[in-house]
Amino acid sequence: MPxxxxxxxRRFDAAQGPRxxxxxxxxxxxLGPCGARFLIWGEESGGGFSLVxxxxxxxxxxxxxxxxxxxxEYSYVIAGRLGAQLGSDVVHANPGDLVFKPRGQxxxxxxxxxxxxxILEIISPGGFEHFFxxxxxxxxxxxxxxxxxxxxxxxxSIAGLCRRHGLIYPATAG
Numbered sequence: 148m149p150x151x152x153x154x155x156x157r158r159f160d161a162a163q164g165p166r167x168x169x170x171x172x173x174x175x176x177x178l179g180p181c182g183a184r185f186l187i188w189g190e191e192s193g194g195g196f197s198l199v200x201x202x203x204x205x206x207x208x209x210x211x212x213x214x215x216x217x218x219x220e221y222s223y224v225i226a227g228r229l230g231a232q233l234g235s236d237v238v239h240a241n242p243g244d245l246v247f248k249p250r251g252q253x254x255x256x257x258x259x260x261x262x263x264x265x266i267l268e269i270i271s272p273g274g275f276e277h278f279f280x281x282x283x284x285x286x287x288x289x290x291x292x293x294x295x296x297x298x299x300x301x302x303x304s305i306a307g308l309c310r311r312h313g314l315i316y317p318a319t320a321g
Contacts, residue, residue: 159191173200176283179317181209183283189273197273202265203227203258208314212255212304216297218275220248220268222256227264230312231256255304257314 159166168186175184180203187198203209205227212232222229222245229240233254240246248254258264270276278296281287293299305316 157190158193159187174280176280178209178279178283180204180207180315183276183279185276185280186267187273188276189270192273194273196269196271197276199268199270199276199279200225200265201268202263203229203256204263204315205258205261206314208255208257208305208308208312208316210255210300211316212253212301212308214253214299215250215275217250217272218297219250219271220254221271222246222248223267223269225265225267227258227262228260229256229264229266230259232308253301255308257308257312259312 173184173186175182182202184200184202185197186200187196189195189197201209201222222231222240224240224242224244224246226242229244229246231238231240231246231248231254233246233248234252238246239259246256248256256266275296275298278287278292278298282292287295308314309316
């Protein structure tokens with residue numbers, strides 16, 4: 148019905164029948180330096196986790212250094228080569244590798260190769276995926292991000308990361 152509110156998300160369970168999320172399914176948004184495709188929202192997992200696919204263009208920094216106070220993140224590489232800074236350590240991951248980014252640790256990640264890097268990002272507990280959705284829609288600012296989502300950004304890290312790793316960050320390119 149026009150003008151009616153969408154049905155709120157709820158936990159997915161077997162009573163709803165089988166569920167398959169295909170390669171073209173799930174809401175997609177453009178975050179600027181990378182994309183996001185929402186496969187499982189926190190509400191659908193009972194809050195336990197969310198699952199987001201991030202395609203990252205070649206040699207692009209996906210985010211400034213940042214940290215989460217509430218969530219752990221796990222990045223599973225499905226294509227390409229992922230670079231990541233975890234605290235003061237720099238690592239590289241290939242298809243089949245899983246990179247763990249624990250809550251409270253400063254981190255960032257980028258495409259360290261010449262082809263699109265695709266990662267599945269498991270966020271636990273779920274909920275932070277809504278930041279990506281709100282950010283893409285222009286509905287959230289950095290102070291709101293810290294207050295509502297318990298995360299901090301180090302915007303001053305962008306230039307050094309790009310210089311050190313030969314990266315592009317579209318928000319500052321041009």
